[in-house]
Amino acid sequence: MSTIRGARERARIEVTAAIKDEARKQLAADGAAKLSLRAVARELGMVSSALYRYFPSRDELLTALIVDAYDAVGEAAETAHRASCDVPPVPAAHLARWIAVACAVREWALAHPHEYALIYGSPVPGYTAPQATVGPASRIGFVFIGIVEDAHRTDGLAVPPLAAELRPEAERMAADFAPDLPPAVVPALVAAWSQLIGLISFEIFGQFNRVVEAREAFFRQAVADLARNVGLLDDRADRTATRSAGA
Amino acid sequence: MSTIRGARERARIEVTAAIKDEARKQLAADGAAKLSLRAVARELGMVSSALYRYFPSRDELLTALIVDAYDAVGEAAETAHRASCDVPPVPAAHLARWIAVACAVREWALAHPHEYALIYGSPVPGYTAPQATVGPASRIGFVFIGIVEDAHRTDGLAVPPLAAELRPEAERMAADFAPDLPPAVVPALVAAWSQLIGLISFEIFGQFNRVVEAREAFFRQAVADLARNVGLLDDRADRTATRSAGA
DNA sequence: GTCTATAACGAGATAGAC
DNA sequence: GTCTATCTCGTTATAGAC
Numbered sequence: 001m002s003t004i005r006g007a008r009e010r011a012r013i014e015v016t017a018a019i020k021d022e023a024r025k026q027l028a029a030d031g032a033a034k035l036s037l038r039a040v041a042r043e044l045g046m047v048s049s050a051l052y053r054y055f056p057s058r059d060e061l062l063t064a065l066i067v068d069a070y071d072a073v074g075e076a077a078e079t080a081h082r083a084s085c086d087v088p089p090v091p092a093a094h095l096a097r098w099i100a101v102a103c104a105v106r107e108w109a110l111a112h113p114h115e116y117a118l119i120y121g122s123p124v125p126g127y128t129a130p131q132a133t134v135g136p137a138s139r140i141g142f143v144f145i146g147i148v149e150d151a152h153r154t155d156g157l158a159v160p161p162l163a164a165e166l167r168p169e170a171e172r173m174a175a176d177f178a179p180d181l182p183p184a185v186v187p188a189l190v191a192a193w194s195q196l197i198g199l200i201s202f203e204i205f206g207q208f209n210r211v212v213e214a215r216e217a218f219f220r221q222a223v224a225d226l227a228r229n230v231g232l233l234d235d236r237a238d239r240t241a242t243r244s245a246g247a
Numbered sequence: 248m249s250t251i252r253g254a255r256e257r258a259r260i261e262v263t264a265a266i267k268d269e270a271r272k273q274l275a276a277d278g279a280a281k282l283s284l285r286a287v288a289r290e291l292g293m294v295s296s297a298l299y300r301y302f303p304s305r306d307e308l309l310t311a312l313i314v315d316a317y318d319a320v321g322e323a324a325e326t327a328h329r330a331s332c333d334v335p336p337v338p339a340a341h342l343a344r345w346i347a348v349a350c351a352v353r354e355w356a357l358a359h360p361h362e363y364a365l366i367y368g369s370p371v372p373g374y375t376a377p378q379a380t381v382g383p384a385s386r387i388g389f390v391f392i393g394i395v396e397d398a399h400r401t402d403g404l405a406v407p408p409l410a411a412e413l414r415p416e417a418e419r420m421a422a423d424f425a426p427d428l429p430p431a432v433v434p435a436l437v438a439a440w441s442q443l444i445g446l447i448s449f450e451i452f453g454q455f456n457r458v459v460e461a462r463e464a465f466f467r468q469a470v471a472d473l474a475r476n477v478g479l480l481d482d483r484a485d486r487t488a489t490r491s492a493g494a
Numbered sequence: 495g496t497c498t499a500t501a502a503c504g505a506g507a508t509a510g511a512c
Numbered sequence: 513g514t515c516t517a518t519c520t521c522g523t524t525a526t527a528g529a530c
Contacts, residue, residue, distance in 0.1 A: 029372065030280070030372050030373075031280045031369070031371070031372040033277070033278045033280040033281055034280055034281070034372075117369035117370075120448075120452075120454075121368050121369030121452075122278070122279075122364035122368030122369045122452065123364075123452055123453060124278070125276065125277050125278040125281075126277075129453070134457070137454075152491055156490055156491045157490075157491040158488035158489075158490060158491075159488055159489050159490070159491045160472065160488055161487065161488065161489075162468070163464065163467070163468050163471075165461075165464045166461065166464045166465060166468050168461075169459070169460060169461040169464060169465060172460070173458070173459070177458075182491050185491075187459075187465055187468060187469070188468075188469075188472065190455075190458060190459060190465075191446060191465070191468070191469035191472065194442075194445045194446050194448075194449040194454070194455075194469075195441075195442035195445045195446060195469075195473075196445070197445050197448070197449065198441045198442045198443070198444050198445015198446065198448065199438060199441050199442060199445065201367075201441075201444070201445065201448065202441040202444065205367075205368075205369065205370055206370060206376070207367075207384075207441070207444075208437075208441075210381070211420070211424075211437060212416070212420070212434075212437060213416060213419070214412075214413065214415075214416040217410065217412045217413045217416060218413060218416060218434055218437075218438070220410070221409070221410050221413050221434060221435075221438070222434070222435075222438035222441075222442075224410075225407065225435065225438065225476050226442075228476075229472050229475075229476065231488065231491070240408065241405040241406055241407055241408065241478065242405075242406050242408075243403055243404070243405060243406070244399055244403045244404040244405075244406045244429050244478070
């Protein structure tokens with residue numbers, strides 16, 4: 001009896017995966033706004049009404065794709081983080097971990113540009129993300145929070161100065177997301193996260209065409225600068241600014 | 248005869264504007280991917296073939312909307328910049344100008360979220376931006392370059408350190424876009440620009456929901472930190488980081 | 495119970511004849 | 513420029529196969 005249920009469930013899982021795979025293909029071709037249940041069904045040799053056994057509506061299929069994409073970036077980030085903690089002979093410095101995770105996110109985006117656009121590009125008209133997406137969406141954020149918490153515990157942070165008007169908001173954000181961190185670093189961390197996505201979006205969406213050529217080197221430098229903004233300390237020697245001549 | 252031609256041209260300009268207005272409405276409702284010449288025509292009480300006398304294709308209409316949007320943000324930025332140069336009794340400090348321009352861009356985006364998504368969101372499937380968009384697209388960038396050049400000339404800059412591997416790219420970028428600036432600040436400037444858009448995109452696209460509440464204060468702080476990354480000097484007293492306790 | 499197929503709805507886009 | 517016949521879409525109701 002359990003085998004029968006197992007077989008059914010296995011079939012169900014396979015069909016569900018096939019539907020999502022085909023839907024992802026169509027995402028790449030036509031964009032999320034034009035995702036069509038009928039077209040997916042047609043391509044799979046099914047009839048459209050059969051899809052409703054697997055996804056109760058087009059929006060639910062979209063939601064599943066979005067959740068998968070968030071989970072995929074999140075996992076790429078977590079994997080890179082784990083790997084960076086295991087480098088012999090000693091764990092990598094916190095800044096190196098930060099850069100490693102950022103590069104992993106960028107590489108996932110380069111490998112999956114359409115799924116990236118689905119989660120970090122323009123919202124799909126008429127679609128509002130349900131509560132189910134917020135957990136997967138925040139996985140990646142917690143990786144960066146973890147790195148900074150680690151740094152705070154061991155080396156300490158260069159806590160960035162905080163405008164007085166932002167103090168209560170910083171306290172609230174810290175209480176919500178990272179109670180172990182000094183409140184001032186939490187807005188800086190959220191800003192750095194959005195700025196990291198800004199860097200990647202410009203590259204993926206073509207805004208760096210004819211502007212930036214050495215994309216990876218450029219990215220690494222920018223991401224290291226972001227880390228400095230959140231207070232990660234840099235043990236390299238050559239990181240002091242030089243003053244350019246004024247008038 | 249010139250009056251007749253003038254009247255004709257005036258009519259043509261009016262119809263062109265009406266078409267673009269209606270197209271913008273549809274952008275807001277259905278997204279750029281579904282922009283349809285027929286629907287625009289229907290709404291205007293015209294027949295679809297008549298539209299082709301104004302725009303030779305759907306893509307050309309899209310291009311016109313994109314160029315308009317880039318010009319609108321560009322103009323918002325330029326206006327804010329001019330205003331910030333005229334504050335009595337003395338012109339605002341360079342950091343204040345940087346923040347003023349960034350806020351102007353953000354406010355334009357909040358007022359025109361769909362046009363913002365058109366230029367800084369996911370690319371429209373099947374559409375590739377023609378050369379005609381690159382000029383308008385770079386207007387906003389040159390505003391920020393101008394501010395930093397000004398600062399370089401008068402107060403000097405805290406030139407950020409540059410990784411050796413990025414040196415040749417920085418030289419090339421500086422030669423192309425800002426030959427008067429120290430090469431090291433040019434990649435930092437381009438990065439800051441993409442990061443500014445990252446901040447705004449997260450707000451416009453809803454990624455800050457349930458995360459950031461005091462949006463404007465948060466934005467001002469983040470943008471001031473970005474300015475620091477490109478080397479703008481801060482004359483305020485309280486901008487030195489404090490060291491948090493490590494292990 | 496679990497699934498697929500047929501048929502239909504109302505709305506919208508599209509192509510072509512006129 | 514107009515009208516019409518034919519497509520697509522999301523979605524539901526229903527009937528039958530395993």
